[in-house]
Amino acid sequence: MSDDVVIVGAGHSKFGKRKDEGIRELAFEAVQDLLKDFNKGLDDIDASVVGIAGEEFSGQGAPAAVVVDEIGMAGKPTLRVESACATGTAGIKAAYGWIKAGFYDAVMVVGVEKMTSVSSARATELMARAGDVRWESPFGVSFPGYYALMASAHMAQYGTTREMLSSVGVKNHFYGAKNPLAHIQKEVSLEEAMSSIPIAHPLNLYDCSLISDGAAAIVLTKESLAKEFTDTPIKIRGIGSGSDNMMMSERESLTSLRGAKMAAQKAYKMAGITPDQVDVAEVHDCFTIAEIIATEDLGFFEPGEGGKAALDQQTYIGGKIPVNVDGGLKSKGHPLGATGVSQAVELRKQLLGEAKNRQVDGAEIGLSHNVGQTGQFVNVMIYSR
Amino acid sequence: MSDDVVIVGAGHSKFGKRKDEGIRELAFEAVQDLLKDFNKGLDDIDASVVGIAGEEFSGQGAPAAVVVDEIGMAGKPTLRVESACATGTAGIKAAYGWIKAGFYDAVMVVGVEKMTSVSSARATELMARAGDVRWESPFGVSFPGYYALMASAHMAQYGTTREMLSSVGVKNHFYGAKNPLAHIQKEVSLEEAMSSIPIAHPLNLYDCSLISDGAAAIVLTKESLAKEFTDTPIKIRGIGSGSDNMMMSERESLTSLRGAKMAAQKAYKMAGITPDQVDVAEVHDCFTIAEIIATEDLGFFEPGEGGKAALDQQTYIGGKIPVNVDGGLKSKGHPLGATGVSQAVELRKQLLGEAKNRQVDGAEIGLSHNVGQTGQFVNVMIYSR
Numbered sequence: 001m002s003d004d005v006v007i008v009g010a011g012h013s014k015f016g017k018r019k020d021e022g023i024r025e026l027a028f029e030a031v032q033d034l035l036k037d038f039n040k041g042l043d044d045i046d047a048s049v050v051g052i053a054g055e056e057f058s059g060q061g062a063p064a065a066v067v068v069d070e071i072g073m074a075g076k077p078t079l080r081v082e083s084a085c086a087t088g089t090a091g092i093k094a095a096y097g098w099i100k101a102g103f104y105d106a107v108m109v110v111g112v113e114k115m116t117s118v119s120s121a122r123a124t125e126l127m128a129r130a131g132d133v134r135w136e137s138p139f140g141v142s143f144p145g146y147y148a149l150m151a152s153a154h155m156a157q158y159g160t161t162r163e164m165l166s167s168v169g170v171k172n173h174f175y176g177a178k179n180p181l182a183h184i185q186k187e188v189s190l191e192e193a194m195s196s197i198p199i200a201h202p203l204n205l206y207d208c209s210l211i212s213d214g215a216a217a218i219v220l221t222k223e224s225l226a227k228e229f230t231d232t233p234i235k236i237r238g239i240g241s242g243s244d245n246m247m248m249s250e251r252e253s254l255t256s257l258r259g260a261k262m263a264a265q266k267a268y269k270m271a272g273i274t275p276d277q278v279d280v281a282e283v284h285d286c287f288t289i290a291e292i293i294a295t296e297d298l299g300f301f302e303p304g305e306g307g308k309a310a311l312d313q314q315t316y317i318g319g320k321i322p323v324n325v326d327g328g329l330k331s332k333g334h335p336l337g338a339t340g341v342s343q344a345v346e347l348r349k350q351l352l353g354e355a356k357n358r359q360v361d362g363a364e365i366g367l368s369h370n371v372g373q374t375g376q377f378v379n380v381m382i383y384s385r
Numbered sequence: 386m387s388d389d390v391v392i393v394g395a396g397h398s399k400f401g402k403r404k405d406e407g408i409r410e411l412a413f414e415a416v417q418d419l420l421k422d423f424n425k426g427l428d429d430i431d432a433s434v435v436g437i438a439g440e441e442f443s444g445q446g447a448p449a450a451v452v453v454d455e456i457g458m459a460g461k462p463t464l465r466v467e468s469a470c471a472t473g474t475a476g477i478k479a480a481y482g483w484i485k486a487g488f489y490d491a492v493m494v495v496g497v498e499k500m501t502s503v504s505s506a507r508a509t510e511l512m513a514r515a516g517d518v519r520w521e522s523p524f525g526v527s528f529p530g531y532y533a534l535m536a537s538a539h540m541a542q543y544g545t546t547r548e549m550l551s552s553v554g555v556k557n558h559f560y561g562a563k564n565p566l567a568h569i570q571k572e573v574s575l576e577e578a579m580s581s582i583p584i585a586h587p588l589n590l591y592d593c594s595l596i597s598d599g600a601a602a603i604v605l606t607k608e609s610l611a612k613e614f615t616d617t618p619i620k621i622r623g624i625g626s627g628s629d630n631m632m633m634s635e636r637e638s639l640t641s642l643r644g645a646k647m648a649a650q651k652a653y654k655m656a657g658i659t660p661d662q663v664d665v666a667e668v669h670d671c672f673t674i675a676e677i678i679a680t681e682d683l684g685f686f687e688p689g690e691g692g693k694a695a696l697d698q699q700t701y702i703g704g705k706i707p708v709n710v711d712g713g714l715k716s717k718g719h720p721l722g723a724t725g726v727s728q729a730v731e732l733r734k735q736l737l738g739e740a741k742n743r744q745v746d747g748a749e750i751g752l753s754h755n756v757g758q759t760g761q762f763v764n765v766m767i768y769s770r
Contacts, residue, residue: 022519047626054446061439061514062469065761069631075643077626079475079762082465084447090464097482103624129446134409239488241432241462246454258460376450377464 008229015214015333053336084372088340089379111341164307176331183333212333238382240266275299393614400599400718436476438721469757473725474764496726549692561716568718597718623767625651660684
């Protein structure tokens with residue numbers, strides 16, 4: 001483990017409802033952004049890992065090859081990984097393994113999703129199929145429903161309130177308004193958030209993340225080779241993964257994700273740090289309740305205290321732990337396969353002090369938390385300068 | 386690289402048109418077969434990698450989690466990999482990387498596909514979408530068409546004949562008839578093969594592999610831990626991958642797969658062997674022409690000599706290099722995500738001397754060649770005792 005794996009390049013497309021861009025163009029845009037600040041070229045990257053969660057959004061089967069062709073890496077080994085909404089970090093983990101196995105010196109990870117090519121209703125249906133299509137989704141449950149169950153349980157068990165939920169959305173829109181790559185760059189008041197239309201009780205519109213198009217890309221290499229690519233490598237200090245039973249009805253708890261706690265424990269151990277050492281976090285706020293639960297599962301707050309902490313602005317810059325200060329899935333957007341890679345791109349900016357008007361001063365350690373389905377795929381990554 | 390990665394368990398479902406079994410049941414069947422001859426239990430396996438090529442066959446989004454739940458490994462980290470028809474070996478490579486990275490000591494790789502839940506026409510259409518859905522498949526090309534182009538080019542350039550193509554199908558049905566897990570266990574005469582109905586000129590019915598349901602599973606661990614799991618570990622000696630441009634029109638050659646040559650070169654180098662040291666090979670005979678080209682790309686025969694070698698029975702047991710003596714994709718079947726893992730299961734049998742009436746005597750080194758799309762994803766693996 002002497003030769004760490006490092007991030008030596010990063011790029012990010014605009015997230016949003018992109019009219020003319022498919023998975024190819026979105027990936028191309030992220031890779032072009034990456035190349036702007038990269039001492040080497042695509043010829044110096046040996047292979048790629050492509051993260052795409054759903055092939056029915058784009059209609060392209062085995063989509064890795066067309067993406068790789070478009071970005072200029074045709075002819076180099078590639079594969080697609082998929083872990084539902086945790087696809088992006090699954091890609092980083094696979095590339096990390098390839099480098100550690102000695103297959104390649106430098107690997108690009110591209111996460112991309114085109115979601116707005118179908119209607120919102122169809123997108124919701126396609127995502128619902130990531131629930132159990134035999135025992136759950138045929139009976140009408142979709143993702144807002146799953147997370148509504150968790151929100152109800154958290155409210156009942158800990159006294160979490162609607163105001164606490166909404167305060168997460170308000171924060172993420174506050175920071176999303178400062179992020180030029182965010183899907184929705186608009187602040188939302190607590191009143192607006194609380195009175196927005198119901199989606200799945202107790203979740204309202206402003207409790208739900210966005211259906212977005214977008215891509216993000218990073219290049220990984222060994223620390224010993226990093227200098228050839230950049231003067232400012234970022235270390236991958238920890239990677240931990242967890243999972244849980246497929247069906248919600250089989251879970252021990254609805255107020256915590258077992259997989260997230262497993263993943264965090266592994267990642268902290270690998271990095272040799274404790275939660276209080278994390279300076280900035282990107283967590284999987286597919287719904288506001290998910291961010292509250294994440295901040296508890298990651299050990300930033302005690303179980304049941306995440307909602308109060310959100311209301312007390314402990315997750316803003318200047319609070320105990322700044323969370324999703326790029327806007328998160330709620331405001332930056334959530335193109336499924338891109339999200340985990342986008343978290344890495346954003347944390348790299350923070351750790352390099354390049355996050356401008358949403359910079360966490362002196363951030364040295366960043367953590368990302370990426371959840372697929374309702375916790376069947378969870379990856380926690382820890383990055384540092 | 387001192388601690389090699391080894392296979393310490395393997396299982397295989399019946400391949401075929403399975404009536405009541407979906408991806409869950411097929412995977413379960415393969416894992417139950419694995420456990421019959423395994424000194425440890427599922428509790429001793431840390432994580433899994435699931436290979437499934439297409440989610441539209443089963444309708445299950447993010448299908449890894451339901452598979453893992455069914456086989457009894459819920460709650461342990463997992464992900465899905467996808468490389469079209471090379472999905473199975475992509476899974477083995479990802480698991481190898483995870484072990485080398487130190488994430489896990491023991492990882493299960495499950496490859497599975499349920500294809501007969503849709504009509505053959507629909508299956509062909511879904512597979513055609515792995516071609517370029519912008520520039521190729523909308524104009525009517527499907528996989529028989531792609532490989533028909535290769536066959537025509539090979540015939541024109543090297544004088545390969547219809548009889549040579551058919552002789553590949555005859556051989557694979559000859560051996561498939563000896564494999565109780567094969568989809569079609571029936572010998573086919575050269576006359577039958579040559580006079581079978583045309584599919585895409587010059588390919589006939591008996592030039593095309595099968596649309597099958599099935600699963601295969603293996604467990605990987607470090608050599609230093611192998612004894613806890615089995616007395617007969619199989620080493621993964623080499624892994625090489627290659628790729629090519631997305632579109633056939635951009636290829637340098639239609640009579641060879643650039644990606645297969647790249648992958649073979651890498652795998653031979655990693656294993657420190659030459660093609661003549663391979664005792665038994667599993668190659669990706671999605672079409673008969675694909676097997677002929679494979680035996681050339683892998684260095685078993687000179688370019689253009691693969692067809693003659695097939696006709697001369699040089700790929701039978703007793704010939705220069707026994708190829709697909711389990712029936713291959715043509716007769717054993719081709720459940721997309723399972724195929725690459727099935728190749729590993731079959732080679733393990735050969736290397737352990739357990740292949741019964743299709744055993745290659747004294748086989749010590751086995752090679753598998755697994756191709757996705759038309760060569761955009763190629764993995765070559767080398768195994769030995």
